[in-house]
Amino acid sequence: MKKIQVLLLILAVVCLAAWIGLRKPYSPSDDLPLVTYTAFDVKGINVAAGEALAQHTRNWSGITATTFNPASGLLVLSYTNAFTENSLLAKLQANTDTPISKKVFEKPAGPACPVPMSLIAAFPGYLFWAGLLFTGSLLLSLFMPPLQKRLNFG
Amino acid sequence: MAILFLASFALASCDKDDEATPTLYDRLGGVAAISAVVDQFLTNVVGDNVINARFAATVANPARTQLLRNNLIDQICAGAGGPCQYKGKTMLESHKGMNITQAEFNALVGDLVAALDKFNVPQKEKDDLLAILGPMQTDIVGK
Numbered sequence: 513m514k515k516i517q518v519l520l521l522i523l524a525v526v527c528l529a530a531w532i533g534l535r536k537p538y539s540p541s542d543d544l545p546l547v548t549y550t551a552f553d554v555k556g557i558n559v560a561a562g563e564a565l566a567q568h569t570r571n572w573s574g575i576t577a578t579t580f581n582p583a584s585g586l587l588v589l590s591y592t593n594a595f596t597e598n599s600l601l602a603k604l605q606a607n608t609d610t611p612i613s614k615k616v617f618e619k620p621a622g623p624a625c626p627v628p629m630s631l632i633a634a635f636p637g638y639l640f641w642a643g644l645l646f647t648g649s650l651l652l653s654l655f656m657p658p659l660q661k662r663l664n665f666g
Numbered sequence: 667m668a669i670l671f672l673a674s675f676a677l678a679s680c681d682k683d684d685e686a687t688p689t690l691y692d693r694l695g696g697v698a699a700i701s702a703v704v705d706q707f708l709t710n711v712v713g714d715n716v717i718n719a720r721f722a723a724t725v726a727n728p729a730r731t732q733l734l735r736n737n738l739i740d741q742i743c744a745g746a747g748g749p750c751q752y753k754g755k756t757m758l759e760s761h762k763g764m765n766i767t768q769a770e771f772n773a774l775v776g777d778l779v780a781a782l783d784k785f786n787v788p789q790k791e792k793d794d795l796l797a798i799l800g801p802m803q804t805d806i807v808g809k
Contacts, residue, residue: 539750540697541739546732547705549725551712577705581713588709617722629729 513653520650527643534636547576547590550597551615552604555585562587565608572603586615690794691748694787697739700748703781704738710777717773720764745798757805764809771807 554562559582566580566587574594580587591600597614605612625632694700712718712725724730733754743750754760775796782792 536753537751539736539740539743539753540748541701541736541743541750544697544701544736544739546728547735548728549708549712549731551718551725576702577709579706579709579713581710581715584713584715584718586713586718588713590705590709617719617725619722619726624723629727629733633729633733 513657517650517653520646520653524643524646524650527639527646531636531639531643534639536636545592547592548597549588549590550600551617552587552589552601553585553613553615554580554587554608554610557585557608557610561608561610565604568607569604587612689747690791690798691743691746693791694742694746694795697743697748697750699785700742700746701735701739703785703787704735704742706781706784707738707778708735710780711774714773714777717770717777720766720770742795742799746795757802758809761806761809766807766809768807771803 554565557565562580562582566578569575569587569589570578574592575589576592577590578587587604589600595603601612601614691700694703708731711721718725721734724734737752737754740750740752741754744752778799779792779796782795787795
């Protein structure tokens with residue numbers, strides 16, 4: 513039992529120390545709602561109609577920014593989770609006769625990190641919760657036997 | 667005597683308050699206004715054929731996009747005297763090996779100015795902000 517308690521103590525200290533070292537300082541931007549950026553191909557639309565569509569779209573709830581670039585024929589939107597890519601595409605298409613499709617950018621050549629970015633970002637949080645779990649287990653193992661004795665469970 | 671001391675202290679404090687000028691962060695409108703400008707800036711960048719290929723991998727990955735957005739907000743907010751902490755790499759580290767050209771940098775600045783114009787940011791605030799970001803050019807172009 514003692515060995516398990518020592519192991520739990522070491523794991524808790526290592527996880528919490530690593531979390532303290534890796535965690536990022538708080539910034540007010542951490543509280544902002546998450547947004548997604550998507551580019552839609554609107555080639556063929558005239559400049560006035562493209563700008564009007566961008567302006568109209570900007571008024572939808574959940575849209576945080578819009579850009580229509582006549583040179584590239586792209587309508588780019590940033591939006592909160594009020595929309596999905598498909599729901600946005602459907603709503604856009606309902607507002608114009610010009611065919612709209614999602615712009616797929618060419619994947620850049622070269623090596624890419626095999627570990628997903630979301631996992632890297634979430635890793636300090638996992639360490640924190642693991643540290644709490646080990647601390648909780650340690651406390652439970654320390655206080656459970658006396659409690660069992662007092663209540664005559666053991 | 668004590669009353670005189672307290673009165674002079676209070677008057678001195680008032681004088682200091684009058685002298686204090688709002689930071690660029692306050693004049694821009696805080697973190698909400700900065701995030702609105704950054705969203706507009708990034709949609710401008712993604713729509714811009716001169717540089718959007720540079721951001722293709724980022725836009726395709728929501729976690730990377732979020733990181734870039736928050737880093738930009740933090741960088742502008744902290745540079746403007748706000749309470750944010752920039753948590754990203756240095757400009758030199760993050761652009762090393764990318765061989766960014768002067769034309770690409772100019773296009774990026776153009777997209778930022780367009781975003782500021784869209785929100786009618788006054789010329790003084792625009793100049794102050796560009797004066798903070800401008801020196802980063804040496805760490806970005808040709809690295």
